[in-house]
Amino acid sequence: MSLYWSIFYHNFWTYMAGARLTIELSVVSLILATLLGLFVAFMNLSSLWPLRLGAEGFIGLIRGLPLIVQLMFLYYGITAVLVLPAFWAGSFALAVCEGAYVAEIFRGAIQSIDKGQYEAARSLGMPHWLGMRRVVLPQAFKRAIPALGNQFIIGLKDSSLVAYLGVMEIYGTALLIQADTFRAMQAFAVAGFFYLVMIIILTLGLRRVERRLNASTSTEVRSSRAQKAFIRDRTQELS
Amino acid sequence: MIRAVNIHKWFGDLHVLRGINLDVAKSEVVVLIGPSGSGKTTLLRSLNFLEQIDVGSIYLDDQEIDHKQAALNKLRERVGMVFQQFNLFPHMTALENVIEAPVHVKHMPRAEARTMGLDLLASVGLSDKADCHPSELSGGQQQRVAIARALAMSPDVMLFDEVTSALDPELVSDVLKVMQQLARSGMTMIVVTHEMGFAREVSDRVVMMDEGQILEEGSPEHFFVCPEHERTKRFLKEIL
Numbered sequence: 001m002s003l004y005w006s007i008f009y010h011n012f013w014t015y016m017a018g019a020r021l022t023i024e025l026s027v028v029s030l031i032l033a034t035l036l037g038l039f040v041a042f043m044n045l046s047s048l049w050p051l052r053l054g055a056e057g058f059i060g061l062i063r064g065l066p067l068i069v070q071l072m073f074l075y076y077g078i079t080a081v082l083v084l085p086a087f088w089a090g091s092f093a094l095a096v097c098e099g100a101y102v103a104e105i106f107r108g109a110i111q112s113i114d115k116g117q118y119e120a121a122r123s124l125g126m127p128h129w130l131g132m133r134r135v136v137l138p139q140a141f142k143r144a145i146p147a148l149g150n151q152f153i154i155g156l157k158d159s160s161l162v163a164y165l166g167v168m169e170i171y172g173t174a175l176l177i178q179a180d181t182f183r184a185m186q187a188f189a190v191a192g193f194f195y196l197v198m199i200i201i202l203t204l205g206l207r208r209v210e211r212r213l214n215a216s217t218s219t220e221v222r223s224s225r226a227q228k229a230f231i232r233d234r235t236q237e238l239s
Numbered sequence: 240m241i242r243a244v245n246i247h248k249w250f251g252d253l254h255v256l257r258g259i260n261l262d263v264a265k266s267e268v269v270v271l272i273g274p275s276g277s278g279k280t281t282l283l284r285s286l287n288f289l290e291q292i293d294v295g296s297i298y299l300d301d302q303e304i305d306h307k308q309a310a311l312n313k314l315r316e317r318v319g320m321v322f323q324q325f326n327l328f329p330h331m332t333a334l335e336n337v338i339e340a341p342v343h344v345k346h347m348p349r350a351e352a353r354t355m356g357l358d359l360l361a362s363v364g365l366s367d368k369a370d371c372h373p374s375e376l377s378g379g380q381q382q383r384v385a386i387a388r389a390l391a392m393s394p395d396v397m398l399f400d401e402v403t404s405a406l407d408p409e410l411v412s413d414v415l416k417v418m419q420q421l422a423r424s425g426m427t428m429i430v431v432t433h434e435m436g437f438a439r440e441v442s443d444r445v446v447m448m449d450e451g452q453i454l455e456e457g458s459p460e461h462f463f464v465c466p467e468h469e470r471t472k473r474f475l476k477e478i479l
Contacts (some may be wrong), residue, residue: 084356119289120326120385123341124392125316127308138330 007186008193016233018173019194025091025159025169037102044107044169049070055103062100068161073163092164105151109144110136139232142213149206153199160195170194171237240266240300240427241318241396246285247294248278248451255281256292257451263396266425270438270459273448274474279431282448283398286429287318299395316344319389323401325381327373332368333360333384337391345392352391359387364416379410383417390421397421399430435479439463447471 008015044055062070072094078084113136121131163172174191178184241263248256253300255278263269269281284290288304288311289447304314308422337359338352360366363383373381380410382402389397399418403411415437422428422441432438438445439459446456447468455468466472 046389046415113322114326116322116324117328119326120320120322123287123289123315123318123320123322124388125312125344126340127312130343135328198262 003183004186004189007177007181007183008190010196011173011190014173014177015170015190015194017192018168018170019198021087021167021169021172022156022159022194022198025087025094025162025167026152026156028091029094029098030155030161032091033098033102033155034094034148036099037106040099040103041106041110044103045110059100059103062097067093067158068164069099071161071165086162086165088169088170090159090165090167094155094162096161097158098151101151101154102148105147106140106145109140109147112143113139127188145206145210145213149210152200156199156202241286241429242298242301243282243286243295244283244298245295246291246297247293247383247405248285248290249255250280253430255451257286259295259451259453261446263427263429265395265427268430268442269424269444269446270442271429271431271446271448272433272435272438272474273411273427273454278451279448280400283429283431285402286311286398287315287320289320301379309325313371315339316392317394318396318398319356319392319394320398321382321385321389321400321402323404325378325405326372327385327388329373330371331369333365333387336373336384337388340388341391356387356391359390360384362420363387364413377410378406379413382406382414386414386417386421393433396427396429399428399432401431401433403432403434435463435475447474449474451473 040055040058043051044059046052046055064090071090071093074096075086075089078089078092113177117135118131119140121135122128126134159169160171163169163175166172168176170191174187181187243259243261246256246259247254256311257310259278259282259284261269271282273279279332281290285292288297288306291306299317304310327333328339329437331339334353334356337356338347338349341347341352341355342349350472357366357369360369363386365380365383365387368376368380368384373384376384386402402418403414408416411434415434418428418430419441420438430437430442442459445455445462447454447462447466449470455471456462463475466475
C-alpha cells in the first residue's frame, strides 16, 4: 500500500498538471462537439437529400472507425498541411468523434418533440428557425441532457488516448511515471483515481443541471401543487 | 375575407380534397362538419398552409397567397389557429405562451406585450393563471390559453380545429363560451367541430363535407331543419 501512496505523494503535482490538461481537452472538445453535433443533426433533419447524405456519411464513417485510428489520421493528416500543436489536433479529433454521437443524440431529441409544437409555432407566424430556437430546441435540449451527460463522461475518458500524440494529460503522465519508476500498477492506479474523482464531480454537476431544468417545467415536481389548484378550481366551478 | 378556389390535395394516392371552393366573408362564422376522413381538418390546415395544397389557390383580402416562405409567415400572422391538442409550449407559462409571438415575431416591447397578454388571459377567464405552466392547467384552461395565444397576433381570421374534442365533457362549455364571445365581437371564424349546438346557435353558415368535397351548405336554420342531401340526413341522424 505504501508504494501506491508514495507514487501518489511524490507525483501529486505532476498528475495535477495532467488533470488540468485532461480537463482542458475535455472542455474544448465538448464545446466543439456540441456545436458540430447540432450542425450535423440539422443537416440530417434537412429536407435536402445531399445534406442528409453528408450527415449520414459523416456519422457512419466516424462511428465505424476506432478513435485511436481517427486520432492518428487527423494528427498526421493535419500536421502534414499545417503545424498544429498536439493538444489542438487531439481536441479536434475528439470533437469530431464525439460530434458524430452528439449529432445522433440531438436528432433523436428533436424528432421526439411533438410535431404539433412546431406547427403551433409556425401557425403564429414564426419562421422556421425562430420556431426551432424558441420552441423545439429548448424542449429537445432538456430531453437530451441525460444522453449528453453520458456522452460527455465517455468523452472525458476517451481523452486519455490523446496521450499517444504526446499530450501529457493524466494517462500520458502515468505512462511517463511508469517508465521512470517501473511501477506500472501504482502509476495507473493513481491515474485511475484521478479519472474517477473527475467523473464523480462531473456526474454530480450533471445531476444538478437536470434537476434545475426539471424544476422549471416538470409535471412530477409540480403535480401535487397543480392537482390542488385544479381541485380548487373545479369546486369553485361546481358551486 | 378568405377564399379558397378549386383546392385539390393528395396524400400519396389518396385524393383527400377534390376541388373545394369556399368563400368566407368578414365577421362570418362558418362551421365545417362531416364524417371523419371527409377532409375538413385538411381543408382547415390548408388555409394557413400547414398542409401544402397541390392544386388551387387561397386568397386573403382578394390577394392570392404566394407559396414563398416569407409570404406564408406573413399570412400566418393574420390567420390564427387553435388545435385539437392545444399545443401550448410546455416550457413557458401561460402568459409567456401568449406573448411569445408578439414579442419575437412582431417585435412588440415586452411591457406592452405583457399588458396585452394579461388582458387577453382575463378575457378568456384566466387572469389568475398567468404564471402557471400548461402542466398545471386543466384541458379546458389550456385550450383557452391557446385561444388567447392565437388572438395575441390580432389575426383577421381564426381557424378552430376540433378544439373541444380532446376535452372532458364538463370542460367543453367554457371553451365554447369563449368562442361564442369571440364570434359576437365580429371575428371571422372557420370552425371544424362536432358540437352541433354551437353550429346551430353561433354559426352563420354550416358546410357539410364528404369524401373531400363540399356536399351542401346553408344557414343553420335551413341546414338542421331540412337538409337536402341524403348523406347529410344520415350524418345528422347519427350524431344528433
